Amino acid sequence: MGWLYFLSKNYTVSSTYYQKAVEQRPNAVEPKFGLVKPLNALNQVSQLQATYQAILKIDPQNTQANYWTGVFLLNQKAYDKAARYIERVVGLYPFDYDANLSLAWCYLNLGRKADARLLYGKALLVRPNDPTALAGLKCAS
Numbered sequence: 001m002g003w004l005y006f007l008s009k010n011y012t013v014s015s016t017y018y019q020k021a022v023e024q025r026p027n028a029v030e031p032k033f034g035l036v037k038p039l040n041a042l043n044q045v046s047q048l049q050a051t052y053q054a055i056l057k058i059d060p061q062n063t064q065a066n067y068w069t070g071v072f073l074l075n076q077k078a079y080d081k082a083a084r085y086i087e088r089v090v091g092l093y094p095f096d097y098d099a100n101l102s103l104a105w106c107y108l109n110l111g112r113k114a115d116a117r118l119l120y121g122k123a124l125l126v127r128p129n130d131p132t133a134l135a136g137l138k139c140a141s
Contacts (some may be wrong), residue, residue, distance in 0.1 A: 001035050006041070014038040022054075029055050029062065045072070056092055064087050074102055079109040090119075097126040101133060114115050116140040 002017035015038035019075035025109050049072050054112045055065040070085035083106040089099040104119035122136040123129060 002031075002038070006038050007057075009041075011041040013039040015042065015044075027058060030057055032058075033064070048072075061092065063087060063092055063096075067102070069103060070106075071089075074106060077109070079106045082106050088114065095122060095126055097123050097130075101136070104136055104140070108136060113140045 002014045002021060003103045005011075005014035005017060015035060016079075018031055018035035018038060022028075022035055025031055035051050036048060039051060049069065050115050052065040052069045052072075055062055056069065059065070066085045066088045070082045070089070073079075073082035073085065076082075083103060086099055086103040086106060088101050089096060093099060098122045104116045104123065107116040107119065117137060117140045120140060121131045123133040124137070127133065
């Protein structure tokens with residue numbers, strides 16, 4: 001029901017159904033990922049972050065939850081905290097473009113320019129001439 005209401009853009013009702021699924025299966029990750037969709041559509045950032053944290057309590061290596069938790073923290077300029085989450089993703093997926101780019105921005109803002117340059121370089125291997133990675137590389141030089 002949560003998915004059907006999500007598809008019809010009734011995000012409030014969708015989140016209600018997904019929340020019921022989460023309550024019925026508190027140790028399952030799948031209903032929590034379902035809940036993420038309507039929460040995101042409703043721009044309920046604090047609940048979204050809490051849902052990702054709940055996923056990480058069950059599955060600490062979950063790449064999607066680690067990545068998005070890191071992105072939230074990156075957007076809040078909590079670079080040190082963000083880096084810890086995104087480092088897990090890069091550790092599991094060393095050539096993930098988004099994770100390398102996000103971690104490079106964290107490192108750049110933490111003054112770790114050499115580390116940032118390496119990550120921008122990896123991002124450019126995946127997407128040559130990418131303007132965001134090139135701009136970051138220029139800042140890190």
